[in-house]
Structures are given as C-alpha cells and as structure tokens.
Amino acid sequence: MAEKGPLKISVKSLKSSGLSLEDVEMAIGRVAIEEEWEPMGPTPMPKIATLREWDMRLLNRYKPFYMPFCDLCCLCTYGKCDLSGGRRGACGIDIAAQQGRMVLLTWVIGAAAHTSHARHLLDHLIEKYGEDWPIDLGKEIHVEMPVTRLVTGIKPRTLGDLAYTLNYVEEQIIQTLSATHTGQEGSYLDFESKNLHVGMLDHVGMEVADVAQVVTYGFPKGDPDAPLTEIGMGIADLTKPIIFCIGHNVSSGVEIVDFMRRYGFGRPGEQIEVLGLCCTALDITRYDNQAKIVGPISHQLRFIRSGAADVLVISEQCIHTMVVKEAQRTKTPVIAASDKACYGLPDMTDKPVEEIVDTLVSGRQPGVLILDMEKVGAVAVLTAQKMAPVRKKFKTLPDDKNKNELAEHCINCGECRRICPIDLPIDEAVFAAKHGNFDKLTELYDKCLGCTSCESECPTDIPIHSLMVSAAESKVKTERHKIRIGRGPILDTEIREVGSPIVLGEIPGVIAYVGCANYPEGGRDVTIMAEEFLKRRYIVTASGCSAMSIALYRNEEGKSLYEEYKGYFDAGGLVNVGSCVANPHISGAAIKIASLFGKRKLRANYEEIADYVLNRVGACGVVWGAMSQKAASIASGYNRLGIPVILGPQGAKYRRLYLGRKEDRGCFEVFDARTGDKNWIGPAPEHLIYVAETREEAMVMTAKLCIRPNDTTKGRMIKLTHYTDLYKKFYGKLPEDLHLFVRTEADVPITIKGEIMEYLKDGGWKPWEVPTIDPTLLERLVRVKKKEE
Amino acid sequence: MSVTPWRRGNVPGSKIALKLTGEVAGKILKKAKNPVIIVGAEALKTKVGEELLIDYVIKIANLAKIPIVATANTLSAFLERNLKPALSMGSIEITDRLRDPEWSLDGSMPHEIAVYVGITYQLQSQLLSCLKIFAPHIKTIALDRYYHPNATWSFQNLSEENWIENLNVLVETLT
Numbered sequence: 005m006a007e008k009g010p011l012k013i014s015v016k017s018l019k020s021s022g023l024s025l026e027d028v029e030m031a032i033g034r035v036a037i038e039e040e041w042e043p044m045g046p047t048p049m050p051k052i053a054t055l056r057e058w059d060m061r062l063l064n065r066y067k068p069f070y071m072p073f074c075d076l077c078c079l080c081t082y083g084k085c086d087l088s089g090g091r092r093g094a095c096g097i098d099i100a101a102q103q104g105r106m107v108l109l110t111w112v113i114g115a116a117a118h119t120s121h122a123r124h125l126l127d128h129l130i131e132k133y134g135e136d137w138p139i140d141l142g143k144e145i146h147v148e149m150p151v152t153r154l155v156t157g158i159k160p161r162t163l164g165d166l167a168y169t170l171n172y173v174e175e176q177i178i179q180t181l182s183a184t185h186t187g188q189e190g191s192y193l194d195f196e197s198k199n200l201h202v203g204m205l206d207h208v209g210m211e212v213a214d215v216a217q218v219v220t221y222g223f224p225k226g227d228p229d230a231p232l233t234e235i236g237m238g239i240a241d242l243t244k245p246i247i248f249c250i251g252h253n254v255s256s257g258v259e260i261v262d263f264m265r266r267y268g269f270g271r272p273g274e275q276i277e278v279l280g281l282c283c284t285a286l287d288i289t290r291y292d293n294q295a296k297i298v299g300p301i302s303h304q305l306r307f308i309r310s311g312a313a314d315v316l317v318i319s320e321q322c323i324h325t326m327v328v329k330e331a332q333r334t335k336t337p338v339i340a341a342s343d344k345a346c347y348g349l350p351d352m353t354d355k356p357v358e359e360i361v362d363t364l365v366s367g368r369q370p371g372v373l374i375l376d377m378e379k380v381g382a383v384a385v386l387t388a389q390k391m392a393p394v395r396k397k398f399k400t401l402p403d404d405k406n407k408n409e410l411a412e413h414c415i416n417c418g419e420c421r422r423i424c425p426i427d428l429p430i431d432e433a434v435f436a437a438k439h440g441n442f443d444k445l446t447e448l449y450d451k452c453l454g455c456t457s458c459e460s461e462c463p464t465d466i467p468i469h470s471l472m473v474s475a476a477e478s479k480v481k482t483e484r485h486k487i488r489i490g491r492g493p494i495l496d497t498e499i500r501e502v503g504s505p506i507v508l509g510e511i512p513g514v515i516a517y518v519g520c521a522n523y524p525e526g527g528r529d530v531t532i533m534a535e536e537f538l539k540r541r542y543i544v545t546a547s548g549c550s551a552m553s554i555a556l557y558r559n560e561e562g563k564s565l566y567e568e569y570k571g572y573f574d575a576g577g578l579v580n581v582g583s584c585v586a587n588p589h590i591s592g593a594a595i596k597i598a599s600l601f602g603k604r605k606l607r608a609n610y611e612e613i614a615d616y617v618l619n620r621v622g623a624c625g626v627v628w629g630a631m632s633q634k635a636a637s638i639a640s641g642y643n644r645l646g647i648p649v650i651l652g653p654q655g656a657k658y659r660r661l662y663l664g665r666k667e668d669r670g671c672f673e674v675f676d677a678r679t680g681d682k683n684w685i686g687p688a689p690e691h692l693i694y695v696a697e698t699r700e701e702a703m704v705m706t707a708k709l710c711i712r713p714n715d716t717t718k719g720r721m722i723k724l725t726h727y728t729d730l731y732k733k734f735y736g737k738l739p740e741d742l743h744l745f746v747r748t749e750a751d752v753p754i755t756i757k758g759e760i761m762e763y764l765k766d767g768g769w770k771p772w773e774v775p776t777i778d779p780t781l782l783e784r785l786v787r788v789k790k791k792e793e
Numbered sequence: 794m795s796v797t798p799w800r801r802g803n804v805p806g807s808k809i810a811l812k813l814t815g816e817v818a819g820k821i822l823k824k825a826k827n828p829v830i831i832v833g834a835e836a837l838k839t840k841v842g843e844e845l846l847i848d849y850v851i852k853i854a855n856l857a858k859i860p861i862v863a864t865a866n867t868l869s870a871f872l873e874r875n876l877k878p879a880l881s882m883g884s885i886e887i888t889d890r891l892r893d894p895e896w897s898l899d900g901s902m903p904h905e906i907a908v909y910v911g912i913t914y915q916l917q918s919q920l921l922s923c924l925k926i927f928a929p930h931i932k933t934i935a936l937d938r939y940y941h942p943n944a945t946w947s948f949q950n951l952s953e954e955n956w957i958e959n960l961n962v963l964v965e966t967l968t
Contacts, residue, residue, distance in 0.1 A: 069885070069889050069923070070923060070926070070927065071919035071920065071922050071923040072805070072922050072923075072926050073805075073919075073922070074804075074805055074806055075805055075806030075807060075808060075925075075926065076806045076807070086806060086807045087806075087926075088806060088807055088808045088925070088926060089808065089929070090929070099926055100927075422799060422800060422801055422950075423800075423801060425915075426915075427799075427800070427913070427914050427915070524913060653913050653915060653916040654915060654916075656885075656915060656916045656919035656920070657915060657919060659919070661885060663885065663886070663889050665889070665890075694883070694885060695883075695884075695885050695916065696865070696883065697833055697834055697864055697865040697883070697884050697912060697913060697916055698834045698865040698866055700834075700865065700866035701834075701864075701865040701866055701883060704866075705883070734866040734869065735866055735868045735869050735881060736868060736869030736872045736873070737868070737869075737872060740881065
C-alpha cells in the first residue's frame with residue numbers, strides 16, 4: 005500500500021451567509037492509495053509481538069549470554085537493588101531480565117538517535133523539496149528501499165511516504181521503550197525479542213534518512229565508480245578559511261556548500277575549505293567530493309586543537325561534549341545546528357545573518373544555536389571568511405621546546421592509563437617522553453581514541469593528548485589519504501550478478517565493516533582485516549567510522565584500499581555505502597538477494613526473508629570499534645535478519661551476546677523444505693553476535709560465520725578453504741571443529757585434501773547421511789506433506 | 794585499605810573480589826579438585842621480568858597440573874612451545890561453557906576454579922562478571938597485574954616488581 009497525502013483542497017473564493025473565504029488551502033490527513041505492487045505479506049508494520057515467534061526461534065539456537073556491567077538496578081526509587089547472588093529487585097526483576105532491560109534501553113537510544121535524525125532531515129527536505137518529491141534511485145534500482153518494503157509493506161513513492169513510514173517507526177520505538185518501565189516486561193527472552201524488534205526498526209529509520217538525502221541532494225545512486233576524495237589530518241589548506249563540520253546530520257553541511265556556490269565562493273576547496281568529521285563528513289563528500297574528511301571520531305579534538313578550523317558547525321550525535329570549551333581555546337566560534345545538541349548556546353535563529361556573524365566574530369559569544377539550516381550555511385561561510393585572517397596565530401600544538409617542558413612534569417603515577425577506555429600504556433609513553441624519548445607517544449597516535457580522559461586525570465595537568473599529537477606531528481601533517489565517497493544502495497543488476505554465487509557459496513561471503521572507532525588497538529586493524537578478505541575475494545562493504553578507518557592506511561604500494569580495489573558489489577570489491585544511516589543498503593542487499601535471486605516475496609514478509617538470509621546468504625558484520633548505542637541497534641537489526649555480527653573486545657560492554665553451542669545438535673536442526681524432515685545442518689552460522697578478543701580471532705570467526713547450510717559442495721569447499729587457511733595461519737593447525745562443517749569429501753578444500761581427510765578420519769568423521777537440504781526454520785515453508793498426512 | 798578497580802569506573806556493585814596474594818593463589822590451586830586456566834592473547838606480549846607471561850602460565854599449569862584453555866590466537870604460541878592446550882576456544886565461548894554446571898573439559902566433574910589471565914582488561918572483566926553472577930558453582934582467580942573486581946580473588950593493582958614477586962611466590966607454593 006502506498007500512501008499519498010495529505011489531500012489538499014484549494015478554495016479561491018467562497019461566500020455564504022456569515023462566511024467569506026478567499027485563497028484558502030486545506031489539507032486533510034492522508035489518502036491511502038492501494039498499489040498492489042505485490043500481494044501484501046503476513047506481517048505489515050509489525051508490532052512488538054508480531055515477529056516474536058521468529059525471535060524465539062533465533063533465541064532458542066543463539067541463547068542470550070549476559071555479562072552484567074553492574075549488579076545493581078538503580079532505575080526507580082525502590083532501589084538501588086542488589087541483583088547479585090540470585091537476588092531479585094523490589095519490583096521482582098532478576099538480573100537476567102535486568103540485563104535484557106538495560107540492553108533494550110541502550111538499543112532504543114540508538115534507534116531513536118537514527119530515527120530522530122531521519123525525522124529532522126526529512127522535515128527539512130520536505131520543506132525544501134515538497135512532499136511529492138519522488139523516490140527515484142535511478143534506472144538500475146527498481147526495488148528501492150528493500151528494508152522498508154519488507155518491514156512495513158509500503159513501497160515509498162515520495163518524501164511524503166517516507167514521513168508516513170517514520171510515523172510507524174517512531175510509534176514502535178515508543179512502544180518498546182515503554183516496556184522498560186518498572187513493572188512491565190519481566191522475561192529476559194521477551195526483552196531480547198524487543199531488542200531485535202528495535203534493531204529492525206532502526207534499519208527502517210536509517211533507510212528513510214539515507215534514501216531521503218540520496219534522492220534530494222543528488223548523492224550517488226549506487227554508483228560503483230563514485231569518485232575518490234581526501235581524508236586525513238593533513239588535508240586542510242591552512243591558507244584558506246576552514247569550515248569544520250562535526251556530527252551526523254548533513255543538512256547544515258549541504259547548506260554551507262549551497263551558499264558558497266550561490267554567492268561566488270565556488271566549490272569547497274576553491275576559496276574556502278569545507279571539512280567534516282564523522283558521518284556528516286562522509287555525507288558532505290557525497291554531495292560535493294571537493295569537500296574533505298578529517299577522519300573518524302578519534303580525530304575530533306585533535307583537529308579542533310590544531311586551531312585550523314575558523315568556524316565549527318556541530319549537528320547531532322558523536323559530538324565530544326567538551327566541544328565548545330575546546331573550540332574556545334583556539335578562538336574558534338561554534339554554530340550548533342540541532343535542538344538535540346544546543347550546548348547552552350544562545351538561540352539566534354530569528355536574528356539577521358549579519359548580527360549573528362558579528363556576534364561570533366566579535367567573540368561576544370563562544371557560539372550560537374541556529375535552527376534554520378539555510379541560515380547556518382550563510383553564517384558559517386561568512387564567519388569563516390571573517391575569522392580566518394584574525395585566527396592565523398592560533399596554533400596550539402606544543403613546539404619541540406614546549407613538548408619537553410610539558411613532559412617534565414610527569415610523576416609516573418599511572419593514572420592516565422587507568423582512565424583510558426582501552427588501557428593504552430600512556431604512562432610509559434609520557435614517562436619516556438620526560439626522558440627525551442617521544443617514540444612511544446608517537447606510536448600511541450594511531451591507537452588513541454581521542455577522548456582526552458587522560459588529561460582530566462593527570463595530577464600535574466599535562467595536556468597529554470596534545471603532547472601525543474605533537475609528538476606525531478610529521479605523521480599528522482602527512483596524513484593524507486584517499487577514500488571512495490559513499491555510493492549508497494546496491495544496484496539491482498549487481499544483486500542479480502552475485503545472488504547465485506553468494507547463495508551457493510561460491511563468493512565466500514559478504515562482510516560489512518561498520519560502526520564506531522573504539523578500536524582496541526587502532527583503526528589499522530580494520531584495514532588489515534578488510535584487505536585480508538578483499539584478497540580472498542569476499543565482497544567487503546563498509547560504512548561510518550569503519551569506512552573512514554579503512555582509508556587511513558596505505559598498503560605496500562602506497563595506496564589506500566579504496567585506490568587498490570574497485571567499488572563494485574562483487575567478489576573482491578570494496579563498497580563504501582556511506583554514513584551510519586547507509587547501513588540498510590547492506591542489510592537491504594541481503595534482502596534483495598532473497599527477493600531478486602531467491603524469488604521470495606518481499607512485501608511485509610519479514611520472517612521468510614530472514615529465514616532465507618540466515619540459511620543462505622553468507623554475510624557477516626564486524627563492528628570492531630563498537631562504542632555507541634547506535635552501533636548496538638544496528639547490530640541488532642542485522643541479527644533479526646539472520647546476519648551474524650562480530651564485535652571487538654570493547655563490545656563486551658554491551659553486556660549481551662547471542663551464542664550458539666556447536667555441540668548442541670538439537671539447536672542446529674532445521675526443516676528440509678523438500679521433505680519436512682528435520683536435519684542437523686552443523687553450526688552454520690555458529691553465533692549471532694560474538695566478541696572477538698583479537699584481530700586474528702575476528703578474521704577466523706568472520707570466515708566461519710559466512711558458512712551457511714545451503715552452500716553447494718563447491719561453495720562449502722571455497723568457504724572451508726578460507727576458514728582452514730586463516731585458522732592455520734593464526735592458530736597453527738587445522739580447526740578442531742572442521743568435522744562439523746565437512747558434509748562429504750567433496751566439501752574438503754582441494755589444496756590440502758590429503759591432510760584434512762587424514763585429520764577427519766583420525767577423529768572418526770563420516771560423511772553425512774543427508775549432506776544437502778533445502779533448509780528452513782519455518783515449518784510452514786515445507787512444500788511436501790509427509791506421506792502419512 | 795580498600796582496593797579500587799584498575800579501570801576506576803569499573804565498579805560492579807555489592808560483590809567485589811577478595812585481595813589475592815601469590816601464596817593464597819598457590820594454596821587455592823593446590824587444594825582445587827578440577828581447576829582450569831584460561832589464557833588470553835595479552836599473555837603473548839606481556840613481560841614477566843625477562844619471560845613472557847605465557848611461559849609463566851605454562852610453568853604454573855605444569856606445576857599444578859591444571860589444563861589450559863587457549864583463547865583467541867594463543868594456540869599457536871602454545872604449539873610453538875610443544876604444549877597442546879586442553880582446548881582452543883574463544884574467551885567468550887569457554888566462559889559460556891563454564892557457566893554451565895554440567896560442563897567440564899573432560900566431561901567428569903565440573904570445574905570449581907577458573908583462572909583467568911592475559912585477556913584484555915575490559916573483556917576479561919566482563920567475562921568474570923558473567924561467571925560471578927550466573928555461575929555460583931565456580932570461583933574465579935584473576936592473575937593479571939590489575940585488580941579485577943568481578944573475580945572471586947584478584948591481585949590488587951600491583952607494580953611490575955610486586956606482581957612478579959607474587960607470581961614467584963605462587964610458583965614456589967606450587968612447587
């Protein structure tokens with residue numbers, strides 16, 4: 005069902021006794037227009053419990069594994085309640101349910117952030133382009149918005165339809181949030197079902213946000229050859245005024261670029277530099293690839309402190325909350341452009357542009373709040389232009405002499421390390437610097453998250469972060485790399501090409517590097533992992549901070565991976581889909597494989613499509629730097645769709661995983677849709693969400709989690725080749741669970757067949773009686789009734 | 794004197810680890826009926842004096858005859874030292890099994906003591922939390938240099954010298 009509306013009635017002139025109307029326009033709700041693009045599936049706009057049965061099937065195999073961050077509950081005035089030792093809270097809740105509840109709160113925060121971002125952006129775009137603006141993703145994408153179609157049953161035609169879709173998402177987010185109130189849900193499993201529900205909703209909200217900006221702003225519509233742009237701390241031309249945008253909402257950045265184009269400032273980089281950080285950077289470059297990306301979230305404070313920016317524009321999400329104070333240190337005025345992040349700044353939305361610019365340039369206010377995006381564009385450009393000449397002296401990184409002086413104050417107390425979220429040996433590095441050796445500090449530059457907690461803890465007030473950036477000065481200045489701008493959705497033609505080899509296993513997997521930059525040992529790990537799988541001809545996709553981190557390291561040939569590998573959604577392709585909200589293009593690709601290649605009904609048919617993806621599409625997400633609530637809800641959305649996710653070690657702090665146990669054969673039994681028989685299919689995939697301790701473990705697990713029961717013998721052989729090869733490379737021997745994945749001798753990797761067969765036979769392996777089936781968790785999909793029936 | 798977690802914010806609640814010394818650790822392990830040591834990848838790069846932590850762990854395991862579970866990619870380092878661990882498994886996966894009172898490495902009696910060492914601090918803390926809350930049948934020992942409040946017993950935050958001293962006492966106690 006497509007929705008149109010509201011219905012508009014224009015009245016030029018109406019006169020009757022006691023009533024006189026002229027030039028009146030009335031809008032009456034929305035009008036539903038039935039468009040049977042496909043018969044309506046079983047679960048349009050699912051509510052909390054609609055897909056509960058599917059969730060329980062998943063949770064029966066992949067049981068919740070809780071690692072409480074805290075043994076207490078402090079959410080109501082009954083508490084604090086101690087839930088350790090089997091105790092229950094005063095409301096009756098136990099610690100398992102409390103973990104599910106806290107996880108739900110976290111996931112809802114994440115989904116709400118994306119969805120409110122979508123709403124803010126969409127309202128702005130409807131105001132600018134009108135609600136009838138078409139959802140046109142080009143000639144090679146006929147199945148637009150697969151996530152939205154699958155979940156809601158709506159085939160959005162216009163921006164107005166997207167607003168209607170968001171109404172559903174917002175309503176459901178509120179419903180699920182309400183379940184966390186005291187005395188509501190009490191079952192940990194039902195909390196988990198709601199977590200999966202929120203994750204699914206999150207992908208709809210994100211899809212709305214990204215498609216809305218793609219169709220209106222003219223971002224690439226799935227262009228595999230989307231251009232390259234620059235990324236890194238060293239990209240800025242310091243001789244020009246610099247506008248620095250931080251956050252996730254691109255609308256302010258677009259208005260900046262538009263103002264420059266309109267009023268003779270040219271494109272970004274010609275007279276004025278437009279730089280961005282975090283996802284808004286990715287999205288500004290999708291609008292104009294002469295804009296540049298400073299880097300992921302870790303680069304935020306270090307770039308502000310460099311003093312390079314002449315004006316700072318913050319939108320929403322992932323903003324360091326010290327941003328205004330930090331900007332003041334280098335006399336950089338701040339423009340806040342979202343009511344979700346006002347930062348105590350005066351609201352000057354209704355003031356004339358000249359007055360706001362004067363307020364900022366004069367320094368009367370450290371920043372202003374402007375909730376009119378066009379005005380943000382004008383003020384940012386004019387302020388940058390005026391500030392640049394007077395800000396030249398604000399270079400704050402310590403010079404060599406200062407560096408030595410600052411390090412002198414280190415008393416080697418170790419407090420900096422104890423506060424570091426990733427336990428970096430900062431203490432050793434600063435103490436070494438005190439003795440003239442800055443090498444260790446330089447090494448930390450690539451690993452540091454840029455949070456500056458170490459500085460707040462230092463008893464002698466050493467500006468440790470600045471010291472580190474200064475120590476790495478030559479690295480900082482030459483940090484200049486290439487990234488392919490976010491291409492957005494995957495083309496239908498690409499899906500048709502790769503659908504078969506993915507489902508049959510001949511393309512060994514689709515890997516998605518997504519999420520934040522809370523890496524245990526720096527972003528280089530993501531580059532290394534991505535390169536490993538690109539060489540092995542997996543399809544590698546990326547979004548958000550991970551997409552940026554991949555670009556920040558050069559390979560042996562001096563190129564970034566984006567220069568080395570094509571942007572096609574095909575074996576050996578590296579696909580940057582875009583910012584966080586572009587994630588549904590990856591989940592959407594899995595859905596389209598089921599729909600376009602698998603010929604499964606798409607419309608409101610969530611359970612069947614997820615069943616298809618779980619059993620047939622060898623996809624795996626890797627959130628190596630998991631930090632935010634948004635990354636958590638993104639992962640949950642992948643999970644409900646049957647896509648496993650691997651988190652970095654910091655992800656353990658999300659406090660819940662879904663783990664399978666390979667020895668538990670009953671959990672890995674599925675129906676054969678051809679016969680109705682239940683068959684054991686091996687632990688494929690073994691886990692639904694998992695934490696890896698090291699990069700090496702993550703790579704081995706990634707290859708393993710791409711194995712699916714539907715693999716053909718050729719496909720399974722290819723997947724096992726990569727799994728065994730990586731296992732041998734990093735673990736030094738053949739995997740001990742190999743027998744669980746080798747169904748017949750034909751599955752065995754040909755290059756080391758003798759070694760594997762000997763190994764298997766020593767372990768008592770025998771060929772499976774039923775090696776290949778048509779796997780499904782859904783009994784209703786069994787096509788042939790049993791004889792006795 | 795109270796002990797603060799190595800990560801200051803890592804305050805778990807009402808139940809926190811008892812302070813451990815090398816001697817106490819030795820006595821517990823000597824007395825244990827079916828202990829297990831879980832060894833993480835930090836053991837491959839953490840120094841104990843001139844040795845690597847993994848070598849020290851092997852010494853302890855051999856003396857106390859405790860089976861080793863190698864997590865992540867530590868397996869290859871054990872194999873290079875001609876030692877085949879009882880199991881190679883992800884730190885998450887082995888912790889998942891240990892919370893099950895019916896499970897053990899050899900299928901006999903459940904493990905009543907699990908020693909965790911060499912897993913990156915934040916992850917190890919969460920793993921210990923899981924067992925503290927959901928596995929009342931098992932007690933845990935954290936042998937790293939840093940205080941783990943979620944363990945049953947943990948060393949305090951120690952200087953490298955004090956840590957080595959405690960580990961040496963542990964080895965002596967087991968000898």
